[in-house]
Amino acid sequence: MKNHSELINTKLADTQMRANLDSAMHALQDRRLALINSKFKQWEGLRQRAKNAKDNALFTLKDRVLEFEKNATKNGMKVHYASICEDACEIVYNLMIEKKISKVLKGKSMASEEIGLNHYLEKKGLIATETDLGELILQLGNETPVHIVVPAIHKNRYEIGELFAEKLGVEKESEPEKLNAIARVHLRNEFENLQMGLSGVNFAISSKGAIWLIENEGNGRMCTTSPDIHVAICGIEKIVESFNDAATTDTLLTPSATGQFIPAYNNIITGPRKEGELDGPKEVHIILFNNHRTNILSNKDYYEALRCIRCGACMNFCPVYDKIGGHSYDAVYPGPIGEVISPQLFGMKEHSDILSLCSLCGRCSEVCPVKIPLDSMIRKLRRDKIGEYEENAPLGASELEHSSLEKGGFSAFTKMATSATLWRTGLANASKFNWFVQSFGGHIPVLSRWAKYKDLPKLEGNLYKEISKLDGVSYE
């Protein structure tokens, strides 16, 4: 784990990244709002339907998983189960070894990021190459995604042009079309000898045993149709019951993510190439993985986080995210949803430091298409972090150390706030902004942290005395 404040201060000081993010995030916000206003009559109703569809699947998840397995198998797909990240990586590795494949091409998949696939394969001497433009940029620059939908959004076109020139030996360009063309030429060579393609899953439809993938660039379709073997990595929460449920949720996804009405490609995959068909993979493997999702599901305070459809709207609208960028979260999933799930998927010990990256403004919950109460979950995770958890505590919560200084501060604050005499005595000295100091007694120098960037107000007068003199006011 990197040093929290050091990481954040470095990112805050990166003026280029902040300018890129500021303009990109505001553009995404404006596009989403304009689209909702112009194209949708009942956006709120759609949100409620999608919430119901996802909840229905979550409440019956065991049945849905088994139903998906049954129907996908019937369709000729091979279903694998993985409990933890390493299991999922191992399944991909074993498949590659079995088929004597040394390189796999990937469409965009946050699930593969979550399990750390590229790194795992690399350690074993195998190669995973990204084909999504954003992911390719990151791979060339040896970076991790900064965002779950637009992974390289922190970079502008000039920076990308320089990276391409340096890594791919091409002329330095900055026009988006030319940059696209460079990536296309580069990837075409990669696609030529493709044996195994890898993808994520947006929706797995249990009643049909099908998977649904959305994308904008066509590379995902290349990865899933042109090689002989297609492997899809799917968190179990991606399962919905019916095509209707998937369609409802899909309708919310791209508008929320990028402000597009529909994605450029909707791929519905129902199995490998059939007898007599000319193309498509000969084998389709689905890896259903858990990685502590069933723990989240069993917790009344957090199960709703599993409704997430990975649209990234919460980060697009987060006023903290656009100041510090996704890398500040030092986790696979950044932004508000990342704050909620990263500590639970990977452990509070490693990731609970990010729970302070939120002003609880509530905008994430307001824009979340499937109504996940993100801000309230972040607050509850803070409760779990300080050790006041009730049942089914998130992964590793019991191993955390607690600040007795902070606890003491709040306990003193509570003592004051529940005693009229203590409170009035305390506030009699408020003229030096003592209220703030006393409120967070354990956190001195709180005052200096506040005053570093802000001038303090000037205080005067005795409020209680003034009020008791007012006409028509009972002071009792």
Add this chain to the structure above:
Amino acid sequence: MQKKVYFYATCLGTAAMQKMVLNSIKLLRAADVEVVFKKDQTCCGQPSYNTGYFNDTKKIALYNAEVFQGDLPIVIPSGSCGGMMSHDYLELFKDDVNYEKIKQFSSRVIELSQYLDAIGFKPVDKGEKIKVTWHSNCHALRVQKSIESNKKLLTSLSNVEVVYLEHEEECCGFGGTFSVKEPEISNAMAKAKVEDIIKSGASAVISADGGCLLNIAGTLSKLGYKDVKAYHLYDFLSARINGEKL
């Protein structure tokens, strides 16, 4: 609506914005409302709640329910603290034996603009022409939902031109303990807000929340923008209806 109320000053109001508290009470008096000020009132508990100290917060909530017994509306000059007491308390006590007691208390909490709106208060503007902008407090906007009433009062002032911020619904970076736990990020947010305010061309920014206002005013002043003032809505309103200079 009953024209006798409890007034809840909020901890920030008591400690740092005493004029605002007095002006708010005077506004209620101007609307012919009888005001009861419980001298034992303290704080709504939002600082401890947002930091995760739920058990401490429950004690404070129960204390409040005890102090403000009866049926009178509890009028509060802050959508943030209002949202805490009218909505967040219910979430906090969801599975608690004291839920009904808290619910009775919570259902009576109302933000001052919402109350003034409900009783049909119409301010008469005696001030000079001025162009102002508006900051929406997040909790007031999304939890207490009192921003509409705030704006209704502000825009009813005949000599006040209101221009809105480009990113009006973006947090100013206060967030209670957030501003002291992550002061650097908080400052980056406050600076973005201040830049937006300056860009609006208004000579003052008005907000109906003490925390945001201290944050914005403190940042404006630290950055040296001496020509743009920050006023609490109720101080501003009070000055306008009395024809006083602020």
